[in-house]
Amino acid sequence: MAEDTTTTNTTDHDGAAVASDDRREALLAVFSDHLGDAVVGSHLKPGQALWIRVATAAWAEAALVARDKAGLKWFDFLSAIDWLPSPYGRYEDSSVDVPFPPPMPERSAAVPGYAGGNSRIQVLASVAQAGTDLRVLLKADVPDDDPRVPTWVRAYSGAAWHEREAHEMFGIGFDGNVDLRHIYLPSEFEGHPLRKEFPLLARVVKPWPGIVDVEPMPGEDPEDPEDDAAVAEESEA
């Protein structure tokens, strides 16, 4: 059924291993029962959270299953993640070292996180059950060549604004959402700011003051006796 199913074992406060999480496993079973093969991956951190990845075509249906079958009636948020590493790094290199714009990373450098995936950008949404701590984080691949997924508006009215935001920030289309105007940016704004290839212009125009006089990071300076203690402390922790 699920191709990418992982469970992280965490420890609770007493240090004893929490092996299972029946309530979240039951939630996962609800999704598997109603969506079948469309549940293509899942990840469970017992006692913490459940991630479910569904096929792109089943994205809208997954919302209806969450609302009507799994009892997750409360809409939390909908957004996206661009898994490509930023070509700019964290803007810690000066323009002397790195040309602008820097070369784009290979497409294969985009490695999705929990519950797997095959695309560069994934949509991510969270729905919860009011009155409990049950929540499901749903993911779906956004095809690289045709970045469109079905809309969630029919299941959750609140998704409309979140889809507008994801549309302008990531350039994802939501089939069925008729109102995808910009929500934050001016309507003539070009580009999708939260995609990794979009530069943070403030850092390009004026370098981050931290890189002007580069001091050795603590722990990397062999002449500082205080830092040896820090290294020892770090390895101890």
Add this chain to the structure above:
Amino acid sequence: MTLTEAQQLGYINAQAADGRINVELETDDGMVLNMGPQHPATHGTLRLVARLDGEQVTSADVMCGYMHRGYEKLCEVRSYPQVTTLVNRIDWLGSFANEVPFILAAEQLMEVEAPPRAMWIRTILFELSRIANVSLFIGDLALQLGAQTPAFYAFRDREFVLNQIESVTGGRFHPNFDRIGGLKDDLPKGWIAETKAAMVRLRGFCDEMEGLVYGNEIFQTRTRGVGIIPAHVAQSYGLSGANLRGSGVDWDLRRDANVGLAYDQLDWKVWTHPDGDSYSRCWVRLQEVREATKIVDQLCDGLPGGGIMAKVPRIIKVPEGEAYIATENPLGAMGYYVVSKGDTGPFRVKIRSASFNNISVASWLLRGVYVPDIITILASLYFILGDIDR
């Protein structure tokens, strides 16, 4: 009128979305009323384009983004300790509460737990932020309805809370006090007694406001039965905080999904109201301030000893993984989805702020109401622009 809703929206979009309308525009089938971005009723730069038929709103379009600062992008170039400085400015009236869920998410990824004393002090500051935030709401609410006095009372009494926050953190509005693994400092000497005195003062403020604002006949007439949100609509839009509990949904993340804060060891109550109207939302908030003062009292009495900082490396590197932590902030559920690639800074941070969802219901809610009710409904939804625009 035969236009469909989509056509009406399109009409308004064409003329208003680009910011070209700044005067009232009369057309054959109604009038477009533009409120904001600088309008007293929106306490911030929120813009509302309402289409009217006489005195009644036929459709309303809420426009935000005048204060968008791109925090999600900025987080990607900062290190974990630097992010708290940024997120302080999201909900600027209760800023310590903004830091907590982010720090908790980072701690969950690092599998670090703050010592009990740090947890308790965090909870105290969290509740003080709530009191400072919501007490100002009560004063502001009355101001929007035309009463000047309660606003001054609110500013006066909020000062006692801000002084307490300032004497611990050094900052009145942007404490930047929370650290991964604990807190920056311990409480100063004599702080507990002063805080308890401030809580007595704030309970007096609540009693005063209950008589002055909530018991006022004009206030009741203007808010009762106005702007009703049924529970299923509230859930579908993802409303949270008092807006959700004012619609009768008994859900408080402090009680039901408590992560890393001391709420489970205290005796307190989650208030709900079945009506779902403007009055019930405001009423729930008033009760929450009262409840918060009791929580702070209990926390001050039972404050455990010990250190305030867990052992963390001097350079914070968060292991690869994803975590989502949401807490019950003054405005509602606020969450951070943190993706780490094992670096000193986050790979992606999604900030789920309460006001964004809370105000998204406005278009639905304002349809059919009268123009003066726009003010009370927006006031009762209680949003902070920094929390919408991020």
